[in-house]
Amino acid sequence: MTAPFAPPPAEVIAADVARALAEDLGSGDVTASLLPDAADSAYLLCKEDAVVCGRPWFDACHRALDPDVRIDWRVAEGDRVAKGTVLALLQGRSRALVSAERASLNFLQTLSGTATTTAAYVDAVRGTGAKILDTRKTIPGLRQAQKYAVRVGGGVNHRIGLFDAVMLKENHVRAAGSLTAAIRAARQMHPQLPLIVEVETIAQLEEALHEGCDRILIDDFDAATRREAVRIAANPPSNRRIPLEVSGGVDMQTLRSIAEDGVDCISIGGLTKHVRAIDLSLKLGPPPA
The missing domain is CATH 3.90.1170.20 (Quinolinate phosphoribosyl transferase, N-terminal domain)
Structure with a gap:
């Protein structure tokens, strides 16, 4: 490493x-x-x-x-x-x-x-255990440079591009027919790559936990639903805890409370976009x- x-x-x-x-x-x-x-x-x-x-x-x-x-x-x-x-x-x-x-x-x-x-x-999440992640929202042509800068600032890199991890989002799930179908296809075609799954409801969260993946992205959950997601993810069906990532609606005003809810990662496009x-x-x- x-x-x-x-x-x-x-x-x-x-x-x-x-x-x-x-x-x-x-x-x-x-x-x-x-x-x-x-x-x-x-x-x-x-x-x-x-x-x-x-x-x-x-x-x-x-x-x-x-x-x-x-x-x-x-x-x-x-x-x-x-x-x-x-x-x-x-x-x-x-x-x-x-x-x-x-x-x-x-x-x-x-x-x-x-x-x-x-x-x-x-600094804002220090002591909570949450990691700050970047995204692919980078200046064209300078992705490796900006992701390096995130590491220098104490953050953690998300996937570098579309080649080094499978990330199932709303459009992929819709095209596959269901979240379960999308996860199973990803495991079959790219078993060697990390699998990240975006969920939009508690039902989808439970589906992702049942099927298994490497990280679950809870996108735009309100505070109550986010805390419920943390509670559910703490007791997965397979006894293998899957980290939770939050994305969307994150700024300096909301960051600390999100981290204190117990999520593992918070991804912020503004690190490299703004x-x-x-x-x-x-x-x-x-x-x-």
Whole structure:
């Protein structure tokens, strides 16, 4: 098993960076071409409280344009930092520093935003035993990066895509004819994959518990029905407890009470969908004294 903070493979990061630099630089940075291509320094400033995430992408952007650039990080990936913290010092060529600036900051701001938001949700359920999960509601092309940021923030990844777990939802059940039929087909065709089943009623919950699966998603249950679902799931027919996941209607106002009802997982699309970038800036010259 990989460490929680293990980033995606190097080739994934390189591909992300290549796309970002290609769309930004195009045929070349015409403004940077006006500068003398001399040795220079820069510092990276965080302008609000945040969880730092995205260092591998930041570094790769700068090294793609200047392989000899020196980046001295003052903080570690996953560190919680205060407004005004100088995160890193850079030494390289002036043209490369300014040409890589926006792409490198876009990655670091976006991924730090995801990690910071995730950490806030994780803090809110601390002590309940509930885990915070992400979803597939990610920025197109940056799924592995954003899911990494969720891990850095203390969250847990849901399935990566449509290939690594079977997840039966309302439309799948309708097409299969019944929940039982859908579960049995999934077990027959993909016995090696985790099976997650979404239920919309207590009757469907009992059906899923009877048939068996790896996790049950109770979607948009009100508080009373959710607590009843927890009670029923605590005594499954097979004596094998199946974890319960909540999705839908989750925000900071409702999160703690949902967790205290005894569910195992809470999945939140907003971790990666409603991204608010952290305010960072890269400035040439030495940091202020």
